[in-house]
Amino acid sequence: MAARSYGQYCGITTAVELVTERWALLIIRDLLVGPRRYTDLKQGLPKIPTNILSARLKELQEGGVIRRVALPRCGLLYELTEYGHELEPIVLALGRWGFRAMGDPAADDIVTADSLTMALRTAFRPEFASVPLDFQIQVGEVELRAQVADGGLKIVQIAPPAPPVGGALPAGEPELRFASGPDIRHLIAGTLTAAEAVEQGVVTILRGDLPLLERFAELFRISAA
Amino acid sequence: MAARSYGQYCGITTAVELVTERWALLIIRDLLVGPRRYTDLKQGLPKIPTNILSARLKELQEGGVIRRVALPRCGLLYELTEYGHELEPIVLALGRWGFRAMGDPAADDIVTADSLTMALRTAFRPEFASVPLDFQIQVGEVELRAQVADGGLKIVQIAPPAPPVGGALPAGEPELRFASGPDIRHLIAGTLTAAEAVEQGVVTILRGDLPLLERFAELFRISAA
DNA sequence: CCGGATCCGAATCGATACTG
DNA sequence: CAGTATCGATTCGGATCCGG
Numbered sequence: 001m002a003a004r005s006y007g008q009y010c011g012i013t014t015a016v017e018l019v020t021e022r023w024a025l026l027i028i029r030d031l032l033v034g035p036r037r038y039t040d041l042k043q044g045l046p047k048i049p050t051n052i053l054s055a056r057l058k059e060l061q062e063g064g065v066i067r068r069v070a071l072p073r074c075g076l077l078y079e080l081t082e083y084g085h086e087l088e089p090i091v092l093a094l095g096r097w098g099f100r101a102m103g104d105p106a107a108d109d110i111v112t113a114d115s116l117t118m119a120l121r122t123a124f125r126p127e128f129a130s131v132p133l134d135f136q137i138q139v140g141e142v143e144l145r146a147q148v149a150d151g152g153l154k155i156v157q158i159a160p161p162a163p164p165v166g167g168a169l170p171a172g173e174p175e176l177r178f179a180s181g182p183d184i185r186h187l188i189a190g191t192l193t194a195a196e197a198v199e200q201g202v203v204t205i206l207r208g209d210l211p212l213l214e215r216f217a218e219l220f221r222i223s224a225a
Numbered sequence: 226m227a228a229r230s231y232g233q234y235c236g237i238t239t240a241v242e243l244v245t246e247r248w249a250l251l252i253i254r255d256l257l258v259g260p261r262r263y264t265d266l267k268q269g270l271p272k273i274p275t276n277i278l279s280a281r282l283k284e285l286q287e288g289g290v291i292r293r294v295a296l297p298r299c300g301l302l303y304e305l306t307e308y309g310h311e312l313e314p315i316v317l318a319l320g321r322w323g324f325r326a327m328g329d330p331a332a333d334d335i336v337t338a339d340s341l342t343m344a345l346r347t348a349f350r351p352e353f354a355s356v357p358l359d360f361q362i363q364v365g366e367v368e369l370r371a372q373v374a375d376g377g378l379k380i381v382q383i384a385p386p387a388p389p390v391g392g393a394l395p396a397g398e399p400e401l402r403f404a405s406g407p408d409i410r411h412l413i414a415g416t417l418t419a420a421e422a423v424e425q426g427v428v429t430i431l432r433g434d435l436p437l438l439e440r441f442a443e444l445f446r447i448s449a450a
Numbered sequence: 451c452c453g454g455a456t457c458c459g460a461a462t463c464g465a466t467a468c469t470g
Numbered sequence: 471c472a473g474t475a476t477c478g479a480t481t482c483g484g485a486t487c488c489g490g
Contacts, residue, residue, distance in 0.1 A: 008336070
């Protein structure tokens with residue numbers, strides 16, 4: 001451990017030591033959505049070796065970034081400490097930055113409920129959220145219900161069901177429901193209009209109409225620079 | 226490479242793949258101060274193996290984060306692309322976050338000119354920069370001249386001399402000049418007042434007076450949460 | 451001195467199997 | 471559900487070497 005130290009006394013170095021080991025930031029990404037069990041994390045990160053997950057959880061606890069809590073009769077939960085939670089703006093900014101470097105997905109790339117949840121959060125522009133919007137998005141197996149109101153964004157995972165204390169599903173039906181593939185990033189990047197996205201089959205509207213999808217596209221955007 | 230992919234189609238994952246491999250963010254930290262030669266980077270990161278430095282520079286170039294430019298007769302320079310430069314607020318935020326997890330320095334931890342420069346940038350609070358301040362700080366072998374004016378901060382490395390096109394040294398003398406060790410972080414954290422720092426020998430004023438050091442302590446602070 | 455490339459042992463990571 | 475154990479594949483670290 002000490003042999004692998006960067007050997008510099010500096011805040012950036014300290015942060016790098018705490019959170020940039022392999023897989024660590026992706027674990028944090030998922031925990032930013034909510035507390036998760038060991039098995040949830042493993043499912044959300046299918047390619048992480050179980051011993052590495054175990055090691056990272058231990059290190060992040062020692063670093064004061066996450067904490068392990070025993071739920072009465074529901075098993076163990078990992079959750080961010082307050083200090084760990086303060087990484088949220090940084091992780092979101094990293095997501096916005098990385099979004100612009102995303103190429104086409106590799107053959108076996110997946111989209112998980114947590115990654116899509118965080119992707120929506122990175123793309124969300126509160127300054128356009130004066131008009132509320134209640135929608136449901138479906139990407140592959142993943143299905144999320146999201147509500148924009150009062151400049152805020154609330155997301156609930158419908159499928160796969162959020163563990164184990166997911167927020168309550170809002171009553172009523174969403175005004176807009178649509179399905180999409182990974183190409184939705186072109187809509188978010190603004191290189192495709194809502195109309196074009198529907199025309200080209202990138203997005204399929206299941207409920208609601210085009211103007212509602214246009215509102216979505218305005219609310220969630222990551223433009224270059 | 227593909228065998229080591231995280232397998233997720235997500236902006237955060239893309240960013241993580243681009244910049245969180247070992248040493249990458251520290252290279253970026255130093256390049257945020259200014260363009261650097263291979264040898265400069267190696268000196269600023271004494272513990273990086275040369276093959277790793279070489280590999281990271283190659284990967285960061287392929288990722289569009291940095292670029293290699295040939296200077297007329299001065300050798301090669303590595304510099305951030307515009308895209309890479311957009312990591313600045315993220316790296317600064319990481320530095321602020323990591324600052325609060327810094328313990329005491331390990332025996333062989335060092336402070337480099339670039340790391341101290343970035344540390345000052347992370348701690349700088351523009352909202353307190355209405356009154357200008359021109360000072361010189363010395364930590365170990367490192368000596369920086371910094372000028373606060375118009376809500377901005379300019380830093381020039383005096384020792385070791387900045388390569389190869391360091392900004393010109395400002396004319397005249399700084400109003401404040403002081404030396405310190407790593408314990409200066411207590412002054413920046415606000416757990417030590419300027420007076421206490423001088424009393425306890427954490428800071429030695431070489432020129433100027435206590436009120437000027439108090440202004441420094443107000444300008445450069447990272448407080449919890 | 452600058453800008454790396456090469457080689458090799460040590461540590462980490464990845465995949466699978468196994469356990470309380 | 472929540473991990474540990476094992477073992478081959480990769481990467482990292484340290485040192486050396488090399489062409490300009």
